Amino acid sequence: MIRKYAFEGGDVAADILERYGFDGELAEIYASNRDFEVHKWHHYIPLYDRYLARYRGTGVRFLEIGVAKGGSLQMWRRFLGDEAVLFGIDIRKGCAAFDGLFGQVRIGSQDDPDFLARVVDEMGGVDVVLDDGSHRMSHIEASLRVLYPRLADGGTYMIEDLHAAYWKGFEGGIDAPGNFFNSVRAIIDDMHRRYHHKGLNRPEMEGAVSGVHVHDPLVVIEKSVPRAPVHSRVV
Numbered sequence: 001m002i003r004k005y006a007f008e009g010g011d012v013a014a015d016i017l018e019r020y021g022f023d024g025e026l027a028e029i030y031a032s033n034r035d036f037e038v039h040k041w042h043h044y045i046p047l048y049d050r051y052l053a054r055y056r057g058t059g060v061r062f063l064e065i066g067v068a069k070g071g072s073l074q075m076w077r078r079f080l081g082d083e084a085v086l087f088g089i090d091i092r093k094g095c096a097a098f099d100g101l102f103g104q105v106r107i108g109s110q111d112d113p114d115f116l117a118r119v120v121d122e123m124g125g126v127d128v129v130l131d132d133g134s135h136r137m138s139h140i141e142a143s144l145r146v147l148y149p150r151l152a153d154g155g156t157y158m159i160e161d162l163h164a165a166y167w168k169g170f171e172g173g174i175d176a177p178g179n180f181f182n183s184v185r186a187i188i189d190d191m192h193r194r195y196h197h198k199g200l201n202r203p204e205m206e207g208a209v210s211g212v213h214v215h216d217p218l219v220v221i222e223k224s225v226p227r228a229p230v231h232s233r234v235v
């Protein structure tokens with residue numbers, strides 16, 4: 001299904017510029033990646049920059065779910081800088097080979113709450129989660145339920161490759177109850193609770209969602225205490 005979208009050209013950075021109008025440093029960092037493979041959709045690069053550039057050069061505690069061949073951790077190290085506390089988790093034992101190269105790698109499953117809690121404790125907290133793991137609906141949910149309450153105020157929770165939400169093999173489907181976009185709707189309803197009488201869907205996220213951004217096929221949830229709305233008429 002995704003094969004038809006594969007880029008067959010040579011200049012990745014030029015393609016990102018031409019298609020998406022983005023010429024930020026991350027395009028060059030991605031395009032010049034070597035030795036450790038990283039696989040990204042080109043339109044993710046400007047989105048990463050939009051939501052994550054503010055953490056560059058800081059001691060951001062960044063957790064990536066899904067290490068694969070190590071290239072994305074290399075990319076994040078180059079983008080975020082030496083101060084970043086970079087952790088990756090993966091279920092595949094072979095990924096332990098990347099531990100200590102660009103960050104720390106821990107082996108375990110993203111649907112194991114104890115494992116996730118241990119990793120966050122070791123990180124000293126977490127400011128950014130990027131879920132690029134199994135892409136199974138129940139796993140995405142399990143991670144969100146454990147990690148969101150642990151996300152620092154001002155933090156960012158990003159879930160990518162949500163085309164899987166429409167695919168049965170990932171527990172998704174347009175009408176599947178587990179389709180993650182149903183969870184997104186529930187989170188949005190909670191954000192707007194003052195305007196309806198339906199009960200709270202996600203107590204673990206209550207009062208801690210200041211923005212939900214949906215892109216094809218990536219969701220970003222911004223964590224901070226939302227400010228109460230106020231209006232006025234000015235003449």
Ligand SMILES: C[S@@+](CC[C@H](N)C(=O)[O-])C[C@H]1O[C@@H](n2cnc3c(N)ncnc32)[C@H](O)[C@@H]1O
Binds near residue numbers: 064066089110134
């Ligand atoms: C799409 S790849 C990650 C790619 C990498 N982030 C990159 O950008 O190149 C997905 C990874 O998630 C891992 N994975 C699959 N199921 C997992 C689970 N239950 N918990 C943690 N990682 C899992 C796979 O082993 C695989 O390495």
